[in-house]
Amino acid sequence: MKAVTLEICCGSAADALAAWKGGAGRVELNSDLFHGGLTPTAGALRVVKRAAPALQVMCMVRPREGGFCYTDTEYAVMLEDARLLLENGADGIVFGFLRPDGTVDEDRCRAMLACIGAKQSVFHRAIDVTPDPLAALDTLIGLGVDRVLTSGQSPTVPEGIATLRAMIAHAAGRIEILPGGGVTMENAAWCREQLGVPTLHAAIHRTAYDRSAMGNPAIYFGGAVYPPEDRYALTFPEDVAALAARLGE
Numbered sequence: 175m176k177a178v179t180l181e182i183c184c185g186s187a188a189d190a191l192a193a194w195k196g197g198a199g200r201v202e203l204n205s206d207l208f209h210g211g212l213t214p215t216a217g218a219l220r221v222v223k224r225a226a227p228a229l230q231v232m233c234m235v236r237p238r239e240g241g242f243c244y245t246d247t248e249y250a251v252m253l254e255d256a257r258l259l260l261e262n263g264a265d266g267i268v269f270g271f272l273r274p275d276g277t278v279d280e281d282r283c284r285a286m287l288a289c290i291g292a293k294q295s296v297f298h299r300a301i302d303v304t305p306d307p308l309a310a311l312d313t314l315i316g317l318g319v320d321r322v323l324t325s326g327q328s329p330t331v332p333e334g335i336a337t338l339r340a341m342i343a344h345a346a347g348r349i350e351i352l353p354g355g356g357v358t359m360e361n362a363a364w365c366r367e368q369l370g371v372p373t374l375h376a377a378i379h380r381t382a383y384d385r386s387a388m389g390n391p392a393i394y395f396g397g398a399v400y401p402p403e404d405r406y407a408l409t410f411p412e413d414v415a416a417l418a419a420r421l422g423e
Contacts, residue, residue: 177422178366181232182414183211183354183377187218189409191225196414200230200373202268202296202323207377207407209239210299213255216262223263232296233264235286242272242300249282256289266294268323276304278313287317296321299355303327307337308344321350323375330356331365338369359413363420374421378414379407 181200182193185207193201203219204211211234222231235256237248244252249271256267267290271282278297287295297319304310307327314322324341326334331353342351354375357365362374387393387403394403 178371179373180414180418180421181352181354181373181375182409183207183375184409185211185379185407186214187221189379190218190222190229190231192409192411193414194222194226194229196409196411197418198229198414200232200265202232202234202375203264204234204236206239207379208401210236212236212238213252214259216258219259219262219264227263230265230294231263232266232268232294233259234268234298235259236269236298242270242303243274243279244271244282253285253289256286260290260293264293266290266296266320268296268298270298270300272300272304278304278310280313280317283314283317283319287319294321295319296323296352298323299325301327302355307341311341311344311349315345315348319349321352323352323354325353325355328355332356332361335365335368342369342371359417359420362417366421376417377409378417379409380413381405382408 179199182198184190184193184201184203190201190203203214205214206212213235235252237251269286271279273279297314301307301310301322301324325331326337328334338353345351352373352375353369357374357376383405385404
């Protein structure tokens with residue numbers, strides 16, 4: 175079977191550079207993976223591109239957690255963020271706009287695609303909450319979107335295999351289906367064999383520690399869910415290399 179390109183989901187510039195050193199063919203650059211990935215800073219993108227100019231960097235444009243139907247202000251921010259990221263070297267933009275009923279918002283997608291221009295366009299896992307993924311695919315194909323990131327409307331790719339197969343068959347080469355969500359070291363090769371896709375999207379992190387916040391462990395800086403403040407998730411090059419080897423990249 176032909177080797178699969180590995181796209182690594184990254185929560186920071188450090189993650190992206192680790193993925194590059196580990197042999198990833200492409201990265202998706204985000205901030206705040208705890209909330210599913212939000213817009214990264216232009217500074218993070220510039221640091222990555224300065225160190226690894228040949229690395230393909232897809233930048234998430236998502237201003238907040240909690241759905242994909244945005245206010246006018248949030249929408250304006252997304253377009254400005256996309257322009258800024260493209261001006262600073264992004265190879266493409268990852269985005270998603272839905273209406274209140276969960277269907278694809280064609281007008282806002284069309285405006286984002288005009289902003290992206292000749293660079294790569296990816297509609298993210300917002301498709302996994304649409305009422306009809308095949309109808310959503312038809313809409314995105316008509317708009318000219320390059321790629322769709324999806325877990326097959328299930329929590330993970332292995333659980334969504336049947337729907338992913340249906341989406342791949344329905345797309346019929348008109349748009350790339352990029353499986354992502356719950357792809358791990360243990361199941362990546364199986365996902366590749368089941369789907370026969372050219373690219374897989376995976377997040378590979380270990381826990382790293384920063385003990386500077388431990389002087390007062392009663393303090394939390396987040397919301398209602400209180401993760402320990404002395405640790406964070408980090409990608410390591412050797413883990414990316416091991417996954418790439420399993421996929422034959």
